[in-house]
Amino acid sequence: MVESSGSLNPTFRWQAASGWSQALAYWVIVAPSDGTGQQQMLIPIISSGPAISKVYDGPALIPDKEYSVWVYGRSHNSDQSEDRASFASGTATFVA
8 A cells, every 4th residue: 555665755555445436535644653643634636547546745754753544535426315435444554
């Protein structure tokens, strides 16, 4: 899920949830793994493809510190009669 670990601007990559619309809104949350800092929500993205990526665009990361990452998604059909939301099923970690 995390590409470019060891970078102060890592790239996060994931796949769209199976059976969901291709047009999803995603939110990426990053926080220090040791609980010493606040969670940072990156700028939300809309994706129309099965493979999604997001480059870190939050406040400066601390070099050599471990961070946890969660990805959340939301989708609805064209007439908005059905809405789906996903909650992070796991946590990925990386070192800046």
